Amino acid sequence: MNPQELERLKYPIGQHHEQIKYTMEDVRSWIGDIAQFPQQITSLTESLTTDELNWLHRPDGWTIKQLVHHCADSHMNSFMRYKLALTEDTPKIKPYYEDRWAELPDGTMDEISDSLMIIAGIHRRWAVLLNTLSEEQLQRTFYHPEHRKETNLGTTTSMYSWHCKHHLAHIEQALAHKGSF
Template sequence: MTIEKLKFPIGKFESPATITKDVLAKWISDISLFPVRLSSEVSYLTDEQLDTPYRPEGWTIRQVVHHCADSHMNSLTRLKLALTEDRPTIKPYFEDRWAELVDAKNMPIGPSIKMIEGIHERWTILLNNLTEEQYGRVFIHPEQGKTFRIDENIGLYAWHCNHHLAHITETKKRNNWR
């Protein structure tokens, strides 16, 4: 398997030219179901399995789970900023550095699973109740020099959920873990 396929097992995110209500509903469903899907894939893994990188020079499964909690916490905050401020500039963070902190490298995944469950429950309520005008609200990502619409960001994070879930499921397949 190529390093590119290991890095991006479902490919890179591509936003469709038109984001329809059906597309949004699918993306919101992916975000809503992520905690259950993630938990079912990692709840029976041993510490040794959790400490297995999903690719050479990559994060361990443990780090991936903690990264999802960190990333999705930031995404919920960005959504709330975009909903309550006019074109806010968000605060980027160094996800690679966060993944090297002791909590991401060594602690049990249970607290991050709980965070993901709560974050996604609140996130889903907001997403399911956005108006057409709110889908078009934006935030500015200074690091990328890009303006993100809320509707596009929903797709990016639905992809993010599936992307990291695939890191875990593909690692389990390659290692014949159940």
């Protein structure tokens, strides 16, 4: 497989481009993506067999089940970052090794219902929180030591809207290719 094809499989909707400038209409759209994600990922995965849950989304990529578990892990972390940014002055967040987390026993188990429940609960609360934020609150920041920069909550909302669509596309890709790469 050539490098361009591998890149397309890695980023089926394209890479995220940081949204420094945005409108409240943009934010409402991103919140909609975040709010709809639990239903979308559940619809894609709820009737999959164990074999299908173990399909890869690309060569050397994660399985469908790892993508589901990763979204639960990632979105729990993000939700906490919002809460920290809203209650502290530019808190330094804790990065984590998502690739290592994906290899832990709970990230490789075939049963995904617990992660789907986590996603549903986190996203319900996250959407409630996001829908109450003012333009001023969307400017609150956290410091990401791995990236060595401050990021505001509006920009982070854009990133997680993309993150939801990115991993839904990965699951769709695995299903379309029947996991064979």
